[in-house]
Amino acid sequence: MERAAVVSQIVQILSPYLGGTMAEASARAHCEKLGISGATITREQAEALIGKIASGLAVFIGREKAGAVVEEIRKAVGAEKVA
């Protein structure tokens, strides 16, 4: 998958909650922490990124709602849930 496209989808879904600037900054920061820097992103990397986003988001909006947002992100980026 193309990294820029995945990040863009994530930012689009998170923006209503986090605001555009924070959504973009947090996606970029999580990518850096996870060592996701190339032009492409694997399903495993996408799943790790989504997991990081979910745990942070849950602090603000609760686990249940964060779970729903994460599912929306998964559908949008086409990443399969890693069992």
Added chain:
Amino acid sequence: MKGRIAFVVWGALAAALFVTKALAPGAAIFRDLLTEGVMLRIGGATKLVFLLVGWRFAARNAASLDADNPARPPWRLFAWGLLAFALGQAVLSTYQVLLGSSPYPSIGDAFFLCAYPLLIAAAFGFVRAYREAGYPVGTAGEHAALGIVMAATFAALGYKLLSPILAMEAPLGERLLTAGYPALDFVWLIPLLVLLRIAAGFRGGQIFRAWAFLLIGTVSQCAGDIFYAYLAVMGQTGLDPIVDATYIVSYLFVGLGTMAHYELLK
């Protein structure tokens, strides 16, 4: 939605009444209809209801979060703090409804004073929880530096404002209380302003909206206490209705903020 509109309209009307009274205290309506006792009752009942709404939604927010969510303990503390404020206001409102006067100090002040450690601890808890959520909202060192600068500023301001209060000719308990509230507000303002710095990063999102309401409410409550202390130092009483209006607006925003958080969690 209808309930929230009614809540806002009620708060706006009540605040407008007190502002009008400050601007035109001699107006016929305040002499004949909305007398001192009536205004006390309107203000007391409004503040009590708004605080109870804030407490109820803050408690719901705590209950909506999982046991291991780091934001749950601060929401609980915040709810207890608002409940203590509501109990203090209930005591005061009872005096106001029955006697048409506000004794100072009263048993209500014991509840108001108990609320502060809870609210201060809650604010520090929110800072910690949100910093550790993994968003780029500043490091612990940056927040500590900001806190130290604010503590130094407030210490200087507090000394200037509170020394004359402690030297006033009034019973010791009254002087300590009048100085104590703004002193506690200055302490509370430190984590609140760090929270404001954190919330600013979420501009444009629902999280920012919810925190903006809550922070406008809490910061204006501190401003109301500090303004009251300033008026006491200056010997001004004509502006007391402005203080009442400030409290009404602040409790209104606290209520709206706790409601907005509840919507976020639903």
